[in-house]
Amino acid sequence: xxxxxxxxxxxxxxxxxxxxxxxxxxxxxxxxxxxxxxxxxxxxxxxxxxxxxxxxxxxxxxxxxxxxxxxxxxxxxxxxxxxxxxxxxxxxxxxxxxxxxxxxxxxxxxxxxxxxxxxxxxxxxxxxxxxxxxxxxxxxxxxxxxxxxxxxxxxxxxxxxxxx
Amino acid sequence: xxxxxxxxxxxxxxxxxxxxxxxxxxxxxxxxxxxxxxxxxxxxxxxxxxxxxxxxxxxxxxxxxxxxxxxxxxxxxxxxxxxxxxxxxxxxxxxxxxxxxxxxxxxxxxxxxxxxxxxxxxxxxxxxxxxxxxxxxxxxxxxxxxxxxxxxxxxxxxxxxxxxxxxxxxxxxxxxxxxxxxxxxxxxxxxxxxxxxxxxxxxxxxxxxxxxxxxxxxxxxxxxxxxxxxxxxxxxxxxxxxxxxxxxxx
Numbered sequence: 171x172x173x174x175x176x177x178x179x180x181x182x183x184x185x186x187x188x189x190x191x192x193x194x195x196x197x198x199x200x201x202x203x204x205x206x207x208x209x210x211x212x213x214x215x216x217x218x219x220x221x222x223x224x225x226x227x228x229x230x231x232x233x234x235x236x237x238x239x240x241x242x243x244x245x246x247x248x249x250x251x252x253x254x255x256x257x258x259x260x261x262x263x264x265x266x267x268x269x270x271x272x273x274x275x276x277x278x279x280x281x282x283x284x285x286x287x288x289x290x291x292x293x294x295x296x297x298x299x300x301x302x303x304x305x306x307x308x309x310x311x312x313x314x315x316x317x318x319x320x321x322x323x324x325x326x327x328x329x330x331x332x333x334x
Numbered sequence: 335x336x337x338x339x340x341x342x343x344x345x346x347x348x349x350x351x352x353x354x355x356x357x358x359x360x361x362x363x364x365x366x367x368x369x370x371x372x373x374x375x376x377x378x379x380x381x382x383x384x385x386x387x388x389x390x391x392x393x394x395x396x397x398x399x400x401x402x403x404x405x406x407x408x409x410x411x412x413x414x415x416x417x418x419x420x421x422x423x424x425x426x427x428x429x430x431x432x433x434x435x436x437x438x439x440x441x442x443x444x445x446x447x448x449x450x451x452x453x454x455x456x457x458x459x460x461x462x463x464x465x466x467x468x469x470x471x472x473x474x475x476x477x478x479x480x481x482x483x484x485x486x487x488x489x490x491x492x493x494x495x496x497x498x499x500x501x502x503x504x505x506x507x508x509x510x511x512x513x514x515x516x517x518x519x520x521x522x523x524x525x526x527x528x529x530x531x532x533x534x535x536x537x538x539x540x541x542x543x544x545x546x547x548x549x550x551x552x553x554x555x556x557x558x559x560x561x562x563x564x565x566x567x568x569x570x571x572x573x574x575x576x577x578x579x580x581x582x583x584x
Contacts, residue, residue, distance in 0.1 A: 171348060172455075173523065178353040179457045180365040185372035186458055189379045193436055196379075198428035201386040205408045208393040208401075215395060 300325050347530035351454055351523065370450045371458070378439040378452065385439075407435065411570065418574035422581045429469075430577070433462065434570035441522065441562035445555070453565075454522040456515060463515035466573045474580035484583055514572055521565050525558045 172178070301321050308316040357368035389404030397405055411431045415423045423430075437453060444451025452458055474482040486503040487496070532554065535547035 172351040172353060181367045181369050182371050182455060182457050183461055184364065184366045185375050186461055189375040190436060193379045193382060194428065194432040196383050197432050202428055202431060204390050204393060205405060208390060209405060212395055
């Protein structure tokens with residue numbers, strides 16, 4: 171077994187000591203500190219970035235809150251305006267309706283008066299025609315024109331009787 | 335290489351573990367030759383250094399693939415330490431990271447055909463495990479003084495059983511470097527030996543019967559890459575657990 175050749179021990183031990191010590195010195199003094207600083211730098215940068223991201227997120231959340239408050243206020247105002255407008259329009263239309271009703275009533279009353287006048291006039295006309303006709307008929311039947319007063323009295327009696 | 339023909343391990347599955355002296359050297363009577371093992375230690379050293387420094391050379395905020403791999407290795411070990419040791423272990427992070435990367439890269443480099451697996455030698459893994467063991471023990475005594483010995487006296491053990499338990503605890507503590515080193519070494523050696531044996535079967539059985547061992551070898555290489563990673567991880571995790579024992583006496 172070549173591993174048990176005692177004469178070969180010394181050179182292996184000597185070179186092991188040399189190379190291992192050198193490697194230790196190189197790593198401990200140069201290589202490892204460089205890796206450590208690089209890792210630390212990266213950790214710092216990442217921590218800073220995370221902090222910044224966190225603060226930006228907070229800012230964003232605040233902005234969102236402000237926006238939502240503004241939105242809620244605007245919505246409230248819009249509702250108020252809509253309600254007000256609705257009320258105003260309702261009141262206006264009520265007023266117009268009332269005015270229209272009043273004018274219609276007035277016109278109705280006027281029309282009633284006109285109708286009554288027309289009716290009265292028509293009635294007098296009817297009376298005259300009736301008197302004329304009655305006088306005519308009587309003249310034809312009797313051969314002599316009747317007394318106007320008697321005709322009028324008869325018509326009056328008939329009309330009042332008919333009316334009742 | 336010429337000596338290979340007289341070598342008792344030549345053409346055996348164990349030949350891959352031989353140490354070859356590329357540049358024979360002596361220093362103060364000690365053999366410090368530059369061997370194939372040394373070569374792959376140096377390659378691993380350079381590979382880890384290049385992997386981390388080239389990957390991190392821009393140090394970009396948004397990492398490239400390579401940079402994120404380098405960072406991934408860092409965070410992998412850092413998380414492992416945080417889970418097992420807690421924040422008290424921060425001081426030892428460079429050591430555990432070095433240990434993990436060294437074992438990981440020597441294991442992985444061993445998967446390259448014709449390369450040499452540094453961690454397949456018990457002396458290397460034992461040296462690393464001893465470093466951990468001695469370091470942790472010294473740390474424990476520095477941290478807790480003689481009170482560190484309370485590690486061997488678990489809570490809630492009946493007084494009658496105490497002598498037995500303490501002996502068992504001491505033995506288990508002392509066997510830590512052995513289990514730590516043998517686990518890594520044995521895994522690496524066994525895996526590479528198996529690969530070599532089945533590689534030999536492919537050649538022996540040729541076009542007629544070699545397909546089965548070939549399929550097995552392909553699957554086994556996948557498994558070995560997993561083992562190479564897993565053993566580096568286990569080595570580092572156990573180091574963390576021992577470190578935790580020394581820092582936070584139960």
